[in-house]
Amino acid sequence: MPIALRADFAAGGLRAAARQTKDAAQARRLLALAAIYDGASRTEAARIGGVTLQIVRDWVLRFNAEGPAGLVDRKAPGQAARLNxxxxxxxxxxxxxxxxxxxxxxxxxxxxxxxxxxxxxxxxxxxxxxxxxxxxxLGYRKLSARPRHHAQAAGAVDLYGMARPSSRLRYAGRVT
Structure with missing residues (x-):
């Protein structure tokens, strides 16, 4: 015996919700359930949705529990955190x-x-x-010492940062 759908919805309401949603997967699920409301078999609903009978049953359970919002794709929960x-x-x-x-x-x-x-x-x-x-x-970042060459002179960094005199070369023309 198949699980009955909620009595507070009708096929027309599900089709209207399918037209309004931006989620294509939810619209496909709503249309499959609307076909069941119209009297189609679960096999035909599975064909409309492009899924198996078991998945249609899961949709019916989610729809009965949460309404049309229950047919939206959810993020997988993933593995539980190792650290509490x-x-x-x-x-x-x-x-x-x-x-x-x-x-x-x-x-x-x-x-x-x-x-x-x-x-x-x-x-x-x-x-x-x-x-x-x-x-x-936790707000911590990896810190490491700035690498320094083993042969670097003590004052080399200070000299590097100083302003240098301009070393522009003037083009005097072509020498023949």
């Missing part, structure tokens, strides 16, 4: 205080070191890319 608020608070505290070389074995935090620290302290496995995203979301 307590982990983020502890991570922020560790970033603020910095590593203790005798305990942590490092003199500055790298992402891989923080991944290891999270595992040792909270038994949470996090990839470097994920941790980078979390650290940036």
């Amino acid at each position: 608020d307590a982990h983020r608070t502890a991570l922020a505290a560790a970033l603020e205080s910095g590593p203790i070389p005798a305990i942590h074995g490092v003199v500055r935090w790298r992402l891989i070191d923080l991944c290891q620290w999270l595992w040792e302290e909270h038994r949470v496995t996090v990839a470097k890319q994920t941790l980078s995203r979390e650290v940036r979301a």
